[in-house]
Amino acid sequence: MLPLRSSVSLEKKLLSFSRNSCPSTITQSLLFPSHGRLVQLKTAVSATGVAHREDDKGVNTGTASTWDLSEPEPLPPGLLRELMPRHVAVVMDGNARWARRRGLPASSGHEAGVQSLRELIELCVKWGIRVLTVFAFSSENWFRPKGEVDFLMGLFERVMESELQNIHRQGVQISTIGDSSKLPKSLQKLLSRAEQYTKDNSQLHMIVAISYSGRSDITQACKRIARKVKDGVICLEDIDEKLIEGELETSFSDFPSPDLLIRTSGELRLSNFLLWQLAYTELFFAQTLWPDFRKTEFVEALHSFQQRQRRYGSRNS
Amino acid sequence: MVTTDSIRRSSARIAQMPSFALSVLWFLIHLLISIFFIVLGIADAVENYLISSGFLKRYDAINVGKLRYLAIVVDSEDAMQINKALKLLQWLTDIGVKHVCLYDSEGVLKKSKEIILERLSCAKLYEEGDEKSVLDSKTMIIEFTSQSDGKEALVRAANLLLKRLRSLGENQEEKIFTEAQMTEALKAVGSGGPEPDLLLVYGPARCHLGFPAWRLRYTEIVHMGPLDSMKYGSLLKSIYNFTLVRQNYGK
Numbered sequence: 017m018l019p020l021r022s023s024v025s026l027e028k029k030l031l032s033f034s035r036n037s038c039p040s041t042i043t044q045s046l047l048f049p050s051h052g053r054l055v056q057l058k059t060a061v062s063a064t065g066v067a068h069r070e071d072d073k074g075v076n077t078g079t080a081s082t083w084d085l086s087e088p089e090p091l092p093p094g095l096l097r098e099l100m101p102r103h104v105a106v107v108m109d110g111n112a113r114w115a116r117r118r119g120l121p122a123s124s125g126h127e128a129g130v131q132s133l134r135e136l137i138e139l140c141v142k143w144g145i146r147v148l149t150v151f152a153f154s155s156e157n158w159f160r161p162k163g164e165v166d167f168l169m170g171l172f173e174r175v176m177e178s179e180l181q182n183i184h185r186q187g188v189q190i191s192t193i194g195d196s197s198k199l200p201k202s203l204q205k206l207l208s209r210a211e212q213y214t215k216d217n218s219q220l221h222m223i224v225a226i227s228y229s230g231r232s233d234i235t236q237a238c239k240r241i242a243r244k245v246k247d248g249v250i251c252l253e254d255i256d257e258k259l260i261e262g263e264l265e266t267s268f269s270d271f272p273s274p275d276l277l278i279r280t281s282g283e284l285r286l287s288n289f290l291l292w293q294l295a296y297t298e299l300f301f302a303q304t305l306w307p308d309f310r311k312t313e314f315v316e317a318l319h320s321f322q323q324r325q326r327r328y329g330s331r332n333s
Numbered sequence: 334m335v336t337t338d339s340i341r342r343s344s345a346r347i348a349q350m351p352s353f354a355l356s357v358l359w360f361l362i363h364l365l366i367s368i369f370f371i372v373l374g375i376a377d378a379v380e381n382y383l384i385s386s387g388f389l390k391r392y393d394a395i396n397v398g399k400l401r402y403l404a405i406v407v408d409s410e411d412a413m414q415i416n417k418a419l420k421l422l423q424w425l426t427d428i429g430v431k432h433v434c435l436y437d438s439e440g441v442l443k444k445s446k447e448i449i450l451e452r453l454s455c456a457k458l459y460e461e462g463d464e465k466s467v468l469d470s471k472t473m474i475i476e477f478t479s480q481s482d483g484k485e486a487l488v489r490a491a492n493l494l495l496k497r498l499r500s501l502g503e504n505q506e507e508k509i510f511t512e513a514q515m516t517e518a519l520k521a522v523g524s525g526g527p528e529p530d531l532l533l534v535y536g537p538a539r540c541h542l543g544f545p546a547w548r549l550r551y552t553e554i555v556h557m558g559p560l561d562s563m564k565y566g567s568l569l570k571s572i573y574n575f576t577l578v579r580q581n582y583g584k
Binding site for chain 2: 230231232234235236238239241242243245246252255256257260284285286287288291292294295296297298299300301324
């Protein structure tokens, strides 16, 4: 069995590498760590045996609250630009568990999770990933304790307010999918303003799934088609997969179907996320809890994705 | 007397030393990690043997009843090996799994369903409602699915709902296009099987290859590797690990 779990400590990292990588990839990752303690790298040999030169200038991967707007970062050793996923989707799971392990309230876990998201956005911008979809809040999450739900809604508002300028400066376009009618009015207005403010950005398209359900996405798409049939825009005979895809909430994106899905915290399921869109998506389930998911773990997921692409070729999504 | 040439040669040798040291370091780490891989492979094989032969007692008393519905996704190329599929199903019968959904995108297994059902002595074809039936200890119900039960089935279900909408008249979209109605419509078009608790993917790619998306909301997904290298121990371990999982369903 090839489990899809991976962990953070070196011992567990090697264990996970054994599932997802080959000796060459691990060797170069250990010699030229992505945390970049080496100031200069002479040569890095990728797992395909292609030699190339890189400068690794010791990237700061700390938890600073400011955004790192330095020059575009070269890819870590072993990652090939031509095999980078165009669309990455993330289920940010494990905040509450992270807090519980530290004897903290769940709210602390959610706040810590914001740091991970900030770092992920920066890395996606720097490494040329075009679309990032994050599963912030599912339709089932409304059944959580009211206190936690209210806290989360407040957190979304605070983060969006405080980070909007930074996000805009990085060239990130924000879009939201999900049933926004259930969100507090103030959050609805804020999200709408953020979408409008960033609509012309093109470095990265970040899609925030909030109050989202994959089944509802499909059902709503069919409902929209029904209205078009009623209005005479299309005929009943014209309904096919492409038409449904064109009405899904992700259809506005340049790359509607994710190439790679990452779910943290060791859970091995989709939880009603992008059900239609994930048919041929590479699934990477990480053992790490979301607040601990940083550059190292993201690089691991990308290594795993690229390895599979090299061996088996990309699939049409 | 020290000449310019000898100085240059010495400098060149000294300059090469860091590259040489790096190469040696690369080789040593590569060797260590290769050894680690080998050891891990041996450990895997040993664990599989111990599980298969019953030495690890915790795998003896698996609460298989918790696994109400198991789905198996097989890469269509691997699915051509019907004997492998039969062996896998026989293992599942031995473990006590009662309801299995077999999927491959091209429908290779679907086309071979008569052969498979014939060769498995106590298997019967899935019919709607079977998930609730009480079976004896030996019988297994098998559902065969393919791409036509995935997105294509959703298209047929959408068409069916549209026809119902027409018969009801205007402005009834909110009543017709609900998740419950979609589930019913999928049953009506013959693709309404239950949601699997666990989905095992046998193939090179770590994706579900178009398994009916409507049924995958809370399914645990485990990648097992190619069908060629399937192992009884790994299968038992996956099912055992599933029985330990506790889901909150988002709440």
